Amino acid sequence: MSPSNRAARDENLAEASEAVCRMGSMMLHAGTGSYRVKAAMGRVAQALGIDQLEAQVGLTEIVVTTRAGRSFRTQVVEVPAPVVNADRIAALMRVSLRAEPGLSATVLNRQLDVLVANARHYPTGAIVAGAAAACAAFAFLNNGRWQECLAAAIAAGCGKLVQLLLRRLHLNHLVIIAVAATTACLVYMLSAQLLQHLLPTAENPLHEAAFTSAILFLVPGFPLLTAALDLARFDFTSGVSRLLYASLITLAAALGAWLVAWAFGLTPGEIEPLGLPAGVMLLVRVVASFVGVLGFAVTFNTPMNAALAASVIGAVANVGRLAAVDAGWNPLVCAAAATTLIGLLAGWFSQRLATPRIILSVPAVLIMIPGAATFRALVAVINKDPLSGLSNGFTALGIVIALASGLVIARMLTDQAWLSQTPSWTHMPATHAQEVLRERARRTGRAQPRAFDPDGDGNGSS
Structure with missing residues (x-):
């Protein structure tokens, strides 16, 4: 192979590897597990023409080696502490499931850009209300009475709001958790005592067990x-x-x-x-x-x-x-x-x-x-x-x-892939979702979509 052809091949591998690493880092930061990160990276790597992908995934870092022919490339990617984003996990899985041979790194990056620009489904108020409702339900399931449930809802809402506000300041993650917990428990104690004074018929709050x-x-x-x-x-x-x-x-x-x-x-x-x-x-x-x-x-x-x-x-x-x-x-x-x-x-x-x-x-x-x-x-x-x-x-x-x-x-x-000890990430067993897409393509006589369609109806599963 001439030096110019070898340089072009190495450059293509570098571009493909960068795109695969971006997919993995976005999956990891969204909060999903190592298995799904590797599986998604393997699917897009195979579509990009990479012969083999080897990866080690931690909590905040990924070490990836990609091979194409006799060329290989190793990269280390660092990711911030995970923040759970279920919608992004689902969208990234759809991108990986729809990846077909012939996909280019440019197209894949364009698909990922679309996901980065997507807004969250719920405003801050809805997230706070969700935390309040969840903790009120927890209080009842832990044998709490109505006043403990109400106090837990108020406290959890305040604690979640503090957590969201502190997260914007990019403080240490453990500090944010400790401050949010302290706020929630303090608000619980004050709310429970206030309810007792405002409602003479209320029973003595069970602080020790419910807060x-x-x-x-x-x-x-x-x-x-x-x-x-x-x-x-x-x-x-x-x-x-x-x-x-x-x-x-x-x-x-x-x-x-x-x-x-x-x-x-x-x-x-x-x-x-x-x-x-x-x-x-x-x-x-x-x-x-x-x-x-x-x-x-x-x-x-x-x-x-x-x-x-x-x-x-x-x-x-x-x-x-x-x-x-x-x-x-x-x-x-x-x-x-x-x-x-x-x-x-x-x-x-x-x-x-x-x-x-x-x-x-x-x-x-x-x-x-x-x-x-x-x-x-x-x-x-x-x-x-x-x-x-x-x-x-x-x-x-x-x-x-x-x-x-x-x-x-x-x-x-x-999941048949879970029955194998060490799957090859670029040759994963076809999922039911991919089989559904292929069957739809066969019936309609159209090729499967290579580019991400945010309004598509592909069945993503992992």
Whole structure:
């Protein structure tokens, strides 16, 4: 090969590699897991003419080697701390699924430019309201009464607003979480006491047990669950870093809550179950689960059709889990069975809503996270009460592991790529979404679209 031809080939590989890395960095920053990042990069790499792609994906960095013929290129990409954006995850997956051989780096970059320019689905007020609704639902599901639910909603709304405002200042992520948690807990205490004075008929507020519901909007659901999925595939680089990140976020939130608890002299406790009739309890649990999942989905910028689907999935699975626990079943078995059902339902809905299953399953699972037990464990450790810390800590850890296990089981039952140990990212098995697109092209006699169509109807699934 002449030097000029070799230089042209190397330049084409460099352009293609840059485009692939941009796809990966956008996926990673949107909050999705390592597996989806690599799969999306592999699809566009194959369409760009890259023979082989090897990648290591962490929480904030990607190391990529691309090969074409005898040429190769290695790049390191750094990404800011992830901010969950479910709509962008879905849009990027559609871009990767529609990538066909002959795609150019210029066209791919143009498609990504369109996504960067897209505005968020919901204004700040809607995101704040979503956090408030989710935490009010959490308070009820944790046996809170109406005044605790109302105080949790007010507090979570204020805490979420503070978090959004501080994020614009580009402060340290842990500082933002700690300040938001402190704000939410402080507002909860003040709101609960104010309600008691304004409403003489209100019962004494159960601060010790209920005020942790006000900070559950800070639960790092996406990093925690994607860490479990990555570890299940022995992707320790991504899984361990995400797990550590989720632990640090949880610790920062717990420290903010502990500071308020210490100032008011509170000791975390548990609330006795509400004495509602069985039929009423079932109905209210359905509503609370639906609203809670919907609130989380809105804060993740999930499109409304997908948010409603996730809410239905979460309500069905969570109410069934709670009923089984009330009937005396093992809570860990109930948690694993519930998330297995969530994974299966999310896979079914994802094929009909052009939506990756992760943005359906994570909000639905978050309503089951044992936030109160986790907080009690951390406070007990801070207060030098190791027995209580171990008891609550193992309770919370067991539930989280069971929740993650259910999602892993569902993925292995429905995704053939999960049955292979190390897939080739440029030769991934065809997804059902790609098969649907090919069948539509065959019926209409038209080629599949190579360029991203923001109004297209392709079925994206992962």
